[in-house]
Amino acid sequence: MHCHEPSATGVACVKQGYLELAQTSHQIGPVAYHDYHGIVVDRGEQKSLVEDLGDKKILFLKNHGVFTAGESVSSARCLMYQLLKATEIQSHASACALGNEDNLVLPAADTVEKTFDVVQHKQFSGAPYGVKELSVYMRWLDKMDPSYRL
Numbered sequence: 001m002h003c004h005e006p007s008a009t010g011v012a013c014v015k016q017g018y019l020e021l022a023q024t025s026h027q028i029g030p031v032a033y034h035d036y037h038g039i040v041v042d043r044g045e046q047k048s049l050v051e052d053l054g055d056k057k058i059l060f061l062k063n064h065g066v067f068t069a070g071e072s073v074s075s076a077r078c079l080m081y082q083l084l085k086a087t088e089i090q091s092h093a094s095a096c097a098l099g100n101e102d103n104l105v106l107p108a109a110d111t112v113e114k115t116f117d118v119v120q121h122k123q124f125s126g127a128p129y130g131v132k133e134l135s136v137y138m139r140w141l142d143k144m145d146p147s148y149r150l
């Protein structure tokens with residue numbers, strides 16, 4: 001999935017990049033970055049996008065937006081949802097820190113890794129990551145306005 005949501009694009013535009021501050025960000029794991037080369041019209045950029053993504057599932061496109069990948073549409077969608085929440089939290093935390101990164105509380109790396117492992121590899125919800133969440137989201141959409149299915 002790809003989007004230009006302001007919170008995520010804002011993080012893609014700052015030198016400090018993405019910070020694993022709150023539990024929401026710990027659940028979705030490490031991220032990668034891709035430098036901005038203007039609007040993508042060159043198919044040759046596909047190769048560098050894939051290389052920059054590497055073994056990660058989240059790619060920040062500097063000065064552009066974000067991209068998530070997954071084993072299924074549901075896992076990519078769930079990653080995007082949590083990524084947008086995590087970047088909103090980062091934006092709020094950065095504002096509360098008054099622009100001073102020293103005011104941010106960064107958790108220990110092993111704590112972050114433990115949370116990621118439980119959520120992504122131990123089927124925390126009893127199903128592969130994102131599957132239950134997508135069905136809830138689809139029921140919510142159907143209830144709100146089922147016309148998208150036409």
Ligand SMILES: [Zn+2]
Nearest residue numbers: 002004064065
């Ligand atoms: Zn784009």
